Amino acid sequence: MTPLHDLTIGKIRDGLRAKKFSALEIAQAFFEYIKDKDPEIGAYLSLRETEAAREAEATDLALAKGEALGPLAGVPMAVKDNMLVVGGPATAASRILEHYVSAYDATVIAKLKAAGAVILGKTNLDEFAMGSSTENSAFQVTKNPHDPTRVAGGSSGGSAAAVAANMAVAALGSDTGGSIRQPAALCGVVGMKPTYGTVSRSGIIAMASSLDQVGPFAKTVEDAAIVFDVIRGIDPLDATSVDQIYGTDLLRPKLENVKKLTVGLPEEYFIDGLDPEVAGAVEQAVKQLESLGVKFKKISLPHTKYALSCYYIIMPAEVSSNLARFDGIRYARLPGIDDTEKSADRSALLHAYLKQKGLGYGPETKRRVILGTFVLSSGYYDAYYEKAQRVRTLIKQDFDLAFRNVDVVLTPVTPTPAFKIGEKTDDPLAMYLSDIFTIPVNLAGLPGISIPVRPKKGLPVGFQLIGQHFREADILGLGQYYDKITSA
Amino acid sequence: MSSPIDKAALEHLAELARLELAPAEEAKLLKDLTNILAYFEELKTLDTSNVKPMAGGTFLRNAFREDTERENTNRGAGIEAFPEEKDGYLRIPPVFE
Numbered sequence: 209m210t211p212l213h214d215l216t217i218g219k220i221r222d223g224l225r226a227k228k229f230s231a232l233e234i235a236q237a238f239f240e241y242i243k244d245k246d247p248e249i250g251a252y253l254s255l256r257e258t259e260a261a262r263e264a265e266a267t268d269l270a271l272a273k274g275e276a277l278g279p280l281a282g283v284p285m286a287v288k289d290n291m292l293v294v295g296g297p298a299t300a301a302s303r304i305l306e307h308y309v310s311a312y313d314a315t316v317i318a319k320l321k322a323a324g325a326v327i328l329g330k331t332n333l334d335e336f337a338m339g340s341s342t343e344n345s346a347f348q349v350t351k352n353p354h355d356p357t358r359v360a361g362g363s364s365g366g367s368a369a370a371v372a373a374n375m376a377v378a379a380l381g382s383d384t385g386g387s388i389r390q391p392a393a394l395c396g397v398v399g400m401k402p403t404y405g406t407v408s409r410s411g412i413i414a415m416a417s418s419l420d421q422v423g424p425f426a427k428t429v430e431d432a433a434i435v436f437d438v439i440r441g442i443d444p445l446d447a448t449s450v451d452q453i454y455g456t457d458l459l460r461p462k463l464e465n466v467k468k469l470t471v472g473l474p475e476e477y478f479i480d481g482l483d484p485e486v487a488g489a490v491e492q493a494v495k496q497l498e499s500l501g502v503k504f505k506k507i508s509l510p511h512t513k514y515a516l517s518c519y520y521i522i523m524p525a526e527v528s529s530n531l532a533r534f535d536g537i538r539y540a541r542l543p544g545i546d547d548t549e550k551s552a553d554r555s556a557l558l559h560a561y562l563k564q565k566g567l568g569y570g571p572e573t574k575r576r577v578i579l580g581t582f583v584l585s586s587g588y589y590d591a592y593y594e595k596a597q598r599v600r601t602l603i604k605q606d607f608d609l610a611f612r613n614v615d616v617v618l619t620p621v622t623p624t625p626a627f628k629i630g631e632k633t634d635d636p637l638a639m640y641l642s643d644i645f646t647i648p649v650n651l652a653g654l655p656g657i658s659i660p661v662r663p664k665k666g667l668p669v670g671f672q673l674i675g676q677h678f679r680e681a682d683i684l685g686l687g688q689y690y691d692k693i694t695s696a
Numbered sequence: 697m698s699s700p701i702d703k704a705a706l707e708h709l710a711e712l713a714r715l716e717l718a719p720a721e722e723a724k725l726l727k728d729l730t731n732i733l734a735y736f737e738e739l740k741t742l743d744t745s746n747v748k749p750m751a752g753g754t755f756l757r758n759a760f761r762e763d764t765e766r767e768n769t770n771r772g773a774g775i776e777a778f779p780e781e782k783d784g785y786l787r788i789p790p791v792f793e
Contacts, residue, residue, distance in 0.1 A: 311777035404753040418753040447759045448752070517736045528713065535714065537788050541779045547789035558714070560789045566716030574715055575728055581713045582701060582729070595739055597749030602742070604750060636728050637735060653753050 212241055213374040217283050217431045220377065224271055224282050231264035231271075231282030235326050238284045242328065242375045248356060250348045251370040253289050254297050255329035260284075263326045270324075279438055281324030286376035288367050289330035290337055290413040291422070293317050300413045301345035302335045304568030308540035314411020315446070316380060316422050316439045323438045328376055331366025335570045336531065337387055337415045339363050340642045343633055344572045351629070352395060354667055358626040361391030364425070368395040371425045378435050379425040384415050385519055386621075386646025388423050389658035393621035393670025396660045398432045398687070399425045401646075403677050404653035405450035407436075408443035416526035417448075419519075419650040428695075429659060429687035433459055436680060452678050461685030467500060469682060471673075472507035472614035477645055483624040489661040489669035490620045493690070497618075500689055505614055509606040514599050515648040520640060521583050521596035522651075528580025531573070536564020575636060604652040607674075616682050617674040619645050621658045625667035649674055657683045662694040699730040 215234075223229050239257055246252055267282040287293060290300040292310035294317075299305045313321065320327065334344035342350040342365025350365040352358040353373035360369040364381030368391035371379050381388040383401035392399025400423045407422045414420060424435035437459060442451040457465065473494070478487070494504060536542060537560065545563045550556040569577070583592035610617060622642055632639040649656040654677060658670040673683040701709070706726055710717050717725065780787035 307779070309777055311773040418751075444761055447761070448754075511742075514739060514742060517739050520732065521736065532714075538778070550793070555793060556790050561714040562711075562716035565714050566718075569715065571721070571724070574717070574721065575725060577713050577715060578706070578709050578725060579729060579732065581709045582705075585709070585712075588700065592736065594749055595744060597751060598744035598747040599739060599742060600750040601747050602744070637731055 212237060215377050216428055217280065217377065217434050220282050221277065224267070224277070231267040231326065232261060234282055235260050235264040235284055235328070238328055238375065245373055245375060248351065249353055249369050249373050249375070250350045251331055251360075251366045251373065251375055252286070252329045253299060253301065253332050253347060253366065256293070256296060256327055259296070260326050260328050263321065267324050267326070278322065278324030279434055280320060283325050284328050284377050285320060285325045286328055286331045286367050286370040286379040287317065288333055288364050288379070288381050290333060290382060291317060291380060292411040293327060293330070297330060298413060299347070300336045301333045301347055302534070302568065302570070302573065303346045303542060304534050304536060304564065305540050306346075312411065315408035315443045317411065319439050319441075320380070331364070331370055331379065333366055334363035335573050336413065336527070337363040337382055337384060338527070338572050338576055340386070340390055340639050341627075341629075341632065342366060342391070343629065344570055346570055349629060352626045354396060355626065357628060358667070359394065359629055361394035361622075361626065363387040363391075364399075365391045367425050368392050368397055368399065371395070371397045371427060377427070378431055380422060380435075380439070381425055382412055382415070382420055382422050383650065384419045385523060385650050386643040388425065389621050389646050389656055389670070389672060390643060392425055392658040393660070394626040394668065396668030396670075397425055397427055398429050398657065398659055399423065400432050400436060400657040400680070400684070401649065401655065402436060402440065402680060403655045404650075405448050406440050406452060406655075406678065406680070408441070408446040408449050410443055410445035414530040416523040417530060418526060419523060421650075429657070429684055429691050432657070433684045433688070436684070454681065457681045457685060461681065461688055463689060466685045466689050467502060469615045469686060470503045470505055470613070471497065471686075472505050472610055472617045474507050474509045474512065474610070474617060474619060476509050476512035477619040481623060482620060485625055485666070486620050486623065486669050489664060490671050493659075493661045493671040494618065496693060497686065497690060500693065502686070507610045507614060507617070509610060509648070511599065511602045511606050512648060515603055515651060516640060516644055518596045518599040518603065519647045519651060520579075521592050522600060524576040524580030525584050525593050526580070527576045528584065531577055534565075534568070535561055536568055537561075542568050572636070600651050603648050607648075607652045607654060611676050615676070615679075616686060619672045619674065621645055621670040621672045625669055645672060653677065655680045655683060657687055659687050659690060699733055701726065701729050701733065
């Protein structure tokens, strides 16, 4: 059988058709490998062996009957554990949801299943997708497959590490401020955050609703495009989803069109604090893309430096409101808390809330809920929350102006390669700074992709391509040709 | 600049958010929040008086669905997913005392 590390969506499709292997054989090989490899990585929180076997058999049956195969037929995939897969857990890596059982499939999951995907299991994340290293998980720390003493990035660190360690062919993550692109860069895989509104958020445990978006991880840009094409589309269950028509260039970009793209290099992203290894790798990617015939232009996004403050006001505000539902009464409860206990100044109900949330939430979750409650509170709302919303407009306008002169923007994804486990856990501000290059993209609602620079010795480094709204085809097209010239 | 969050304010916010904090957690949170709010001070240097606030992920208009009958969430699955039930009813801690 074909080695697992070599499999792509296209190779699986061809192999199934040529009867080189069955979908069930592939699924079983992946589970065998995961059981051997994952104890040292910690990418998965739960596995779906029985259900995945059934999903694989459905593909084998369709193939035997000569029926048409879906675009992800037999493809072993991993899913971040903040998405609902009916009948299984969706912990969001939080104690408070440890015993929750998903009541339905998220829209993206229903779409994966309809396309024939085999969902291997649920992957680790920072609690409620809040973090940049997957160290905030209540259950385990995911290690970087390139160096197990370093973080996998976050918050979708489990999905990134699963793909990087060949424990899945592709995966889903969610990205609120960089949670797909940053771990993709640190683990050396492809990760894309689509345009806000392109992919349904129904059935995803909401973090910050004006910023959250679901997207793919894969080993190649082509595979990321295929998964994106499956999960995108308007959904009546998500009122912010948009009916957008994409052309054939999304999956089959033409070199003559890709060559005509003008790429902007924003001076504010190539700063003194940038790690020399990252700067060198991104420069290498620029030269490789130039060899395709792509034109580069220097641009300015003057409000970039305000993005971090803006994000760390808007995001916790939305978090404090979205997480109110996880109160230890609905969804799941922590066992062993007496719900009849009360005191002179606290009713039994208040007592139960305080205990359930106090014990059920980790430190970063508490920090953001408190911060969000503060910036929305009377007397501070205008100075923080409304101010941040105005700054958000300025950040979006920066991109609007830049896109009058360029089609795509190229930046680093992270200021440094993967950092050591434990290095930033005591200093939240230092941790927040690892997202400075990805956050503006969420604030402006744009699509962004992280692509590993190749060839690269040592730790992986990614470069980011940012496209105009609904122009995923530009960044995926450029990325597909980057893959072609660098994988030869 | 003095931090707008002191110990009493933090305890009030925690009560509003229904979060019980241990004394050690309070001390760490106060320190972190003071640093984070000091970082936000940079926003004050920006004049935003003529800028419209961006209230959502886009500037798009509200999306409305047709006001028609539609199937509800499956009742059985909803009850099964709830932590405790009795005879098809959801069991919660006492609300009225």
